[in-house]
Amino acid sequence: MSEKTMLIHAGRVVAQVSPVTRGDIALRHYFEANEWLQPPLRRAISRAVFVYFRWVQWIAPKAPPFERVQHALELQRRFDANPASVKIEALAARAVPDWLREEMPELPPGWLLQLQRDPALWLRARPGAADALAARLGDCERTDRSPDALRYTGRTDLFLTPEFKAGEFEIQDLASQLVGLACAPEPGATWWDACAGEGGKTLHLCDLMRNKGVVWGSDRHTGRLETLKRRAKRAQLFNYRAAVWDGSAKLPTKAKFDGILVDAPCSGVGTWQRNPHARWTTTLADVRELGARQVSLLGHVAGSLKPGGRLVYAVCTLTRAETSTVVEDFSAAHPELEPQASQTLWPHELNANGMFIAAWTRKK
Numbered sequence: 421m422s423e424k425t426m427l428i429h430a431g432r433v434v435a436q437v438s439p440v441t442r443g444d445i446a447l448r449h450y451f452e453a454n455e456w457l458q459p460p461l462r463r464a465i466s467r468a469v470f471v472y473f474r475w476v477q478w479i480a481p482k483a484p485p486f487e488r489v490q491h492a493l494e495l496q497r498r499f500d501a502n503p504a505s506v507k508i509e510a511l512a513a514r515a516v517p518d519w520l521r522e523e524m525p526e527l528p529p530g531w532l533l534q535l536q537r538d539p540a541l542w543l544r545a546r547p548g549a550a551d552a553l554a555a556r557l558g559d560c561e562r563t564d565r566s567p568d569a570l571r572y573t574g575r576t577d578l579f580l581t582p583e584f585k586a587g588e589f590e591i592q593d594l595a596s597q598l599v600g601l602a603c604a605p606e607p608g609a610t611w612w613d614a615c616a617g618e619g620g621k622t623l624h625l626c627d628l629m630r631n632k633g634v635v636w637g638s639d640r641h642t643g644r645l646e647t648l649k650r651r652a653k654r655a656q657l658f659n660y661r662a663a664v665w666d667g668s669a670k671l672p673t674k675a676k677f678d679g680i681l682v683d684a685p686c687s688g689v690g691t692w693q694r695n696p697h698a699r700w701t702t703t704l705a706d707v708r709e710l711g712a713r714q715v716s717l718l719g720h721v722a723g724s725l726k727p728g729g730r731l732v733y734a735v736c737t738l739t740r741a742e743t744s745t746v747v748e749d750f751s752a753a754h755p756e757l758e759p760q761a762s763q764t765l766w767p768h769e770l771n772a773n774g775m776f777i778a779a780w781t782r783k784k
């Protein structure tokens with residue numbers, strides 16, 4: 421594959437990305453329309469597009485798209501060879517949007533550096549099977565943060581491996597795995613993953629419960645719930661129920677739960693290393709609106725907790741409006757819940773997404 425071919429294709433994708441189209445979605449559409457592109461070329465094009473949006477504020481906006489991509493790749497090469505060649509002040513000014521300071525007065529230098537690197541790929545092995553899986557896949561590293569997490573450093577397309585097809589692992593970011601561990605559900609308990617999406621955390625909860633008890637997984641999108649069901653079947657997990665819930669006061673069940681996870685829709689600032697295009701499309705108004713929606717989602721599910729039950733709130737973002745403000749506003753409105761310690765997981769400390777996790781216990 422020539423670098424010129426890759427640059428031309430990446431330039432075409434960059435030219436197609438509009439303020440409302442996410443970079444990863446533009447890539448998916450481009451690959452669907454150009455099925456003949458082979459996996460190595462697809463990987464190179466995807467990386468070039470992500471590198472472009474990491475360095476876009478350093479690049480002359482009027483140059484032809486493939487020249488802009490070429491410039492971005494050159495900036496990435498220089499940064500990878502010597503991260504100190506880019507000053508922290510320059511990263512604070514150009515690697516993130518200006519409005520972010522209103523929501524994050526402190527921008528840790530380590531995080532700004534992390535934002536400009538290629539992201540790590542994390543797997544979640546089935547409980548207790550990480551060592552055996554690592555031996556079969558090769559190119560895996562353990563972490564002391566989670567017993568089942570593996571960082572994959574190889575180049576094989578993991579979705580094509582027999583281990584993936586047999587349900588022996590999920591691709592799941594380390595920060596997301598730490599949300600499941602923070603829930604710590606007991607086997608036999610009843611949990612509700614209220615914003616289940618495609619079920620990444622639902623499946624983790626089912627696994628932690630050793631296929632015993634039940635996890636309700638709800639989402640507003642039926643298509644995502646269908647994916648959850650396919651994934652559960654592959655993993656041979658049966659202790660779940662999928663239900664549609666649009667986030668309103670009309671709940672999908674009258675059941676009371678030992679635990680509820682609200683992995684809420686958020687601005688995703690903690691994923692900006694993996695999804696750099698979002699840095700330039702997310703607005704302060706989005707962040708504030710999402711914060712209010714998160715408080716509303718928490719309020720709607722709170723009455724479904726059993727006495728002594730735990731409510732866990734997680735967002736893959738780091739803004740004040742979606743973290744401490746949500747905790748303060750929700751706690752003030754719900755004196756029947758006891759707040760517990762919250763935690764902020766920083767991308768540069770985990771080599772993974774950023775995440776905020778808070779929890780409450782219903783007073784008995």
Ligand SMILES: C[S@@+](CC[C@H](N)C(=O)[O-])C[C@H]1O[C@@H](n2cnc3c(N)ncnc32)[C@H](O)[C@@H]1O
Pocket residue numbers: 596614615616617618619620621622638639640641644665666667668683684685686
């Ligand atoms: C952060 S994602 C969940 C990711 C998922 N838990 C996982 O681990 O893969 C948030 C989910 O909330 C859902 N959502 C957004 N707004 C909602 C609402 N008002 N009510 C219910 N679900 C909503 C979205 O469809 C999305 O799937």
